[in-house]
Structures are given as C-alpha cells and as structure tokens.
Amino acid sequence: MTKxxxxxxxxxxxxxxxxxxxxxxxxxxxxxxxxxxxxxAVDDGSTDTSGQELDRFxxxxxxxxxxxHQANSGGPAAPSNRALDAATGRFVYFIGSxxxxxxxxxxxxxxxxxxxxxxxxxxxxxxxxxxxxxQKLYAESDPDISLYRSALPFTLANTKLFRRALVxxxxxxxxxxxxxxxxxxxxxxxxxxxxxxxxxxxYTYYYAVKRGxxxxxxxxxxxxxxxxxxxxxxxxxxxxxxxxxxRDAVFKRHFEWELSKLLQKDxxxxxxxxxxxxxxxxxxxxxxYFTDGLRDRTGVVRRVRFGLAWRGAVDELSRALSxxxxxxxxxxxxxxxxxFAAYPGFRDSAVxxxxxxxxxxGEGVAGRLAKHTRLESAEWEQEGEDLALALTVRIGxxxxxxxxxxxxxxxxxxxxxxxxxxxRLPGDVRRPDAVGxxxxxxxxxxxxxxxxxxxxxxPGTVKRGLRVYVDVAGSTxxxxxxxxxxxxxxxxxxxxxxxxxxxxxxxxxGRLVLTTAPLWEPETGAFSRLRSKMSRPKRK
Numbered sequence: 001m002t003k004x005x006x007x008x009x010x011x012x013x014x015x016x017x018x019x020x021x022x023x024x025x026x027x028x029x030x031x032x033x034x035x036x037x038x039x040x041a042v043d044d045g046s047t048d049t050s051g052q053e054l055d056r057f058x059x060x061x062x063x064x065x066x067x068x069h070q071a072n073s074g075g076p077a078a079p080s081n082r083a084l085d086a087a088t089g090r091f092v093y094f095i096g097s098x099x100x101x102x103x104x105x106x107x108x109x110x111x112x113x114x115x116x117x118x119x120x121x122x123x124x125x126x127x128x129x130x131x132x133x134x135q136k137l138y139a140e141s142d143p144d145i146s147l148y149r150s151a152l153p154f155t156l157a158n159t160k161l162f163r164r165a166l167v168x169x170x171x172x173x174x175x176x177x178x179x180x181x182x183x184x185x186x187x188x189x190x191x192x193x194x195x196x197x198x199x200x201x202x203y204t205y206y207y208a209v210k211r212g213x214x215x216x217x218x219x220x221x222x223x224x225x226x227x228x229x230x231x232x233x234x235x236x237x238x239x240x241x242x243x244x245x246x247r248d249a250v251f252k253r254h255f256e257w258e259l260s261k262l263l264q265k266d267x268x269x270x271x272x273x274x275x276x277x278x279x280x281x282x283x284x285x286x287x288x289y290f291t292d293g294l295r296d297r298t299g300v301v302r303r304v305r306f307g308l309a310w311r312g313a314v315d316e317l318s319r320a321l322s323x324x325x326x327x328x329x330x331x332x333x334x335x336x337x338x339x340f341a342a343y344p345g346f347r348d349s350a351v352x353x354x355x356x357x358x359x360x361x362g363e364g365v366a367g368r369l370a371k372h373t374r375l376e377s378a379e380w381e382q383e384g385e386d387l388a389l390a391l392t393v394r395i396g397x398x399x400x401x402x403x404x405x406x407x408x409x410x411x412x413x414x415x416x417x418x419x420x421x422x423x424r425l426p427g428d429v430r431r432p433d434a435v436g437x438x439x440x441x442x443x444x445x446x447x448x449x450x451x452x453x454x455x456x457x458x459p460g461t462v463k464r465g466l467r468v469y470v471d472v473a474g475s476t477x478x479x480x481x482x483x484x485x486x487x488x489x490x491x492x493x494x495x496x497x498x499x500x501x502x503x504x505x506x507x508x509x510g511r512l513v514l515t516t517a518p519l520w521e522p523e524t525g526a527f528s529r530l531r532s533k534m535s536r537p538k539r540k
Contacts (some may be wrong), residue, residue: 334397422478
C-alpha cells in the first residue's frame with residue numbers, strides 16, 4: 001500500500017519560463033524528502049516551453065511530480081482547482097510558478113502544523129527583484145493568531161499550508177470567473193473556518209519574484225476588472241463574517257489596498273466614462289461596508305478620495321489627484337484647534353462632502369509638516385552691537401497660525417525623529433520659549449504660510465538647530481527647518497567688547513544650524529599665548 005504524502009504542492013503554470021525551473025528545483029530539493037512530497041502541476045495552455053519543462057521534471061521524478069495539460073483558462077483558478085482534485089497529501093501548499101521556496105520550508109511548516117494542530121500555517125514570505133511583500137505579520141512566530149486581530153488580512157494570498165481535510169470538508173475551491181484575486185475567497189474562508197492559524201517568522205519560507213516583464217495577471221488587469229473582482233471578494237467575505245469589528249478588520253485591507261489603488265495618479269488619465277464607473281462602484285462598496293469606525297481609522301488622503309468618489313465628484317477627485325502628484329499634499333487648515341486637509345471640494349456645497357472627511361486626526365502629520373517646511377531666505381540684520389538672523393520659513397499650514405514660532409533649539413533631535421524629520425512633542429515635554437519677533441502671512445501661491453522671524457543672536461559658544469514649533473490638531477509639533485539648496489549668508493563678525501563669529505549652515509541632514517563662537521579666548525587662553533609670543537625679543 002502506497003503511503004500518503006504529507007504535503008501536496010499545487011502549481012498553476014502559464015508561460016513562466018525560465019522562472020519555472022528554479023521553482024521546480026526548489027520543490028524537489030526540499031528537506032522534507034521526495035517520499036513525503038507530492039507535486040501536482042497543471043499547465044494552463046502555455047505557449048512557451050513551460051509544458052515541456054514540467055514533463056521533464058515528471059519524467060525525472062516519476063513518483064513525485066504529476067503533470068496535467070489543459071487549454072488556457074485565463075487565470076490560475078481553474079488549474080488550481082484541477083490540481084486540488086488530484087491532491088492526496090495531508091496538507092496542501094500553493095506556490096506561484098515564478099516563485100520558489102527555502103530548502104526547509106515544507107518540513108518546518110508540516111512539523112509546526114502537527115505540533116500545534118494548525119489548520120493554516122503562514123511561513124515568512126519575502127519579495128525579490130523589487131516585489132513588495134507586506135511584512136508586519138512576520139514580526140514573530142505565533143502558533144495561534146487571529147484573522148481579525150493581526151496583520152493577516154494584508155497577507156491573503158493562498159501561498160500557505162492548508163490542512164486538506166479542512167479544504168475538503170468545506171469544499172473550498174477558487175472562483176474561476178475572477179481574473180484577479182481568485183485566491184482571496186479561498187484564503188479568507190479557510191481562515192474563517194480554521195480551528196487554529198499559525199505564523200512562522202523564524203526562516204524565509206517563500207521567495208516571491210517580480211518578473212522582469214511584469215506579465216503577472218495582477219499587473220495587467222484594468223481598473224474596472226479589478227473593481228469587479230474586489231466587489232466579489234468583499235461580497236463573499238461579508239457572507240462569512242457578520243457586520244462588526246471583525247468584518248471591519250478584514251475590509252480595512254480592501255479599502256486601503258485594492259480600492260485605494262484605483263484612485264491614484266493614473267485615475268485622471270482614464271476616459272470620462274471609466275472614471276465615472278469606478279466612482280460608482282466604489283460608492284456602492286462604501287455604502288455597503290465603509291462603517292464610521294473604518295472611516296475614522298482611514299488616513300485623510302484616502303478618506304478624501306473615497307469621499308469624493310462617494311459623492312460622484314469626478315472632476316474634483318481628478319483635480320485632487322493631479323494637484324497632489326504635482327505639488328504634494330495640500331497644507332493643513334488650522335481652525336479652532338482642529339486641522340483639515342484643504343483638498344478640492346472642501347466646503348464646496350456642490351460636492352456636499354462633510355468636513356470630517358477632510359479632518360486630520362493625527363495620522364502622518366509629522367512627516368507632512370516636515371516635508372512642507374523649508375527655508376525661503378536668510379540674512380543678517382545688525383544694529384550696533386546687536387545681531388539678529390532674519391529668516392523666512394514656509395510651513396505647510398494656513399489659517400490659525402498664531403502658535404507657529406521659530407526657535408534656536410539646543411541639542412540634537414531624538415533618533416526617532418530622524419526619519420520623518422519632525423516629531424509630536426510628548427505631553428510632558430515643554431516647548432522652548434519663543435524669542436524674537438514674528439510675522440505670519442499666507443504664501444502667495446496659497447500653499448502654506450510664510451513665517452518671518454527675527455531671531456536675536458546671543459554671545460557664547462553655541463550650536464543650535466533652528467526649528468519651527470506649531471500646534472496642529474491639539475498637539476505641538478517640532479519641525480527642523482530644511483534648507484538644502486538655499487543660499488546661506490556669509491559668516492558675520494559682531495561685537496566690540498566681546499567679538500564673536502556667527503554662521504548659519506546646513507548640516508548633513510539638510511537642516512539649518514546656527515553657530516556662534518568667540519573670535520578669541522580670554523587672557524588665559526589663545527589670545528594671551530599669542531600676545532606673549534609676539535612680545536618675545538627676536539634672536540639675532
């Protein structure tokens with residue numbers, strides 16, 4: 001009696017040479033051993049040499065590799081279903097025919113499933129050749145994760161280990177009429193019905209390859225096809241998961257990923273009818289599934305795009321996307337302690353989109369403030385022995401800007417602020433006192449406020465970073481002044497009784513720094529030694 005394999009690997013193949021060879025080699029070389037492995041590959045009408053390569057491996061590994069050939073079906077669902085029908089392993093694993101596995105992948109996953117009674121095991125996946133793979137799920141291994149309280153909804157590909165008894169008990173198969181995302185209904189239902197889902201992050205199990213010709217079907221599908229597929233996926237999931245926080249946790253992925261991708265910089269280039277249909281389709285999904293909780297947890301950039309689509313404001317949406325592509329995100333409008341992103345359609349009665357779609361709720365503020373804050377000009381102003389640095393800084397806010405000041409702050413910013421270039425001050429941190437005078441006026445182009453500051457320069461040996469402090473949406477933000485590419489004034493000597501040198505420079509991070517130092521030290525220092533040397537008699 002032939003022993004049943006521990007795992008069946010399913011491969012749907014269509015024109016993936018030469019990637020297919022590496023995929024197959026990674027499978028037959030698995031540490032689990034050929035006697036515990038079954039590979040079922042279905043050639044979906046390939047027109048390159050993929051079919052011949054499968055036959056070559058089947059001939060070389062007759063007890064392990066099984067190959068079927070069929071006419072092209074248009075997607076991976078039909079060949080995957082046919083392979084599932086032929087599978088005999090205790091577990092089934094799906095792999096893209098242009099991807100490959102780590103050598104110990106199957107052995108490790110099967111052992112973990114057996115140890116913990118897992119119905120689904122997700123092994124760490126990485127992207128190669130520039131392929132993006134969401135990594136949050138792989139922070140650590142966990143034998144029992146929740147679909148609703150983990151990053152699993154952002155990892156819904158079928159490239160996982162599934163207990164085949166679960167698959168057959170619930171008759172799980174792939175919908176064959178979805179050109180994109182046909183693995184999601186399968187994966188979502190398997191995870192909903194699984195007794196236990198595990199994640200393994202201790203090893204690289206799966207290498208997802210981005211093909212050089214970008215011919216993966218996901219990259220080729222048009223906006224309306226992707227919209228139809230996403231609607232079907234969400235409808236299927238809604239039939240499995242009752243309305244509430246659990247469903248929101250899954251649909252957060254579809255709003256942030258699939259639907260958001262339909263409203264990007266290529267949207268304005270679509271023809272008028274397609275843009276209208278995309279907006280209508282997204283509006284229907286918003287009405288059905290975009291709860292208040294999801295709305296408030298969605299960043300303002302996406303929230304405004306969804307809102308404009310929901311209201312059928314196609315022209316305003318196109319303008320918002322075009323303006324953002326050319327100029328970046330609009331400045332924040334500060335008003336009575338609240339902040340709004342002033343995108344097209346804001347408070348436009350013809351659009352009728354409520355203010356809360358435009359309200360900034362704390363997300364991404366530090367990074368956007370840093371990006372929109374930079375030096376416009378700098379020059380010295382001197383009256384007698386008094387020296388001041390006159391700066392004009394553009395900041396990405398308009399409206400109630402009375403809190404905005406420029407301060408020469410001593411000490412480096414915390415390392416956590418280095419990447420975004422700004423930080424929200426913790427509640428127990430007091431902002432430095434403002435010094436000097438300030439004039440605030442709207443930038444001529446309407447994109448931000450010009451903050452003109454006259455900062456007194458004090459004697460001493462000091463190096464200080466020039467930073468803007470401004471209150472946005474109930475928090476105070478510290479923003480270093482970026483000055484890369486801006487002409488700096490020449491260093492200035494000032495002071496008769498205490499001569500000093502003052503300079504303003506750009507540091508290695510592109511930030512503005514004010515430095516002062518005495519021109520000589522007191523009598524006990526360098527000046528005293530120099531005078532002593534000059535007073536010695538010359539040798540004859």
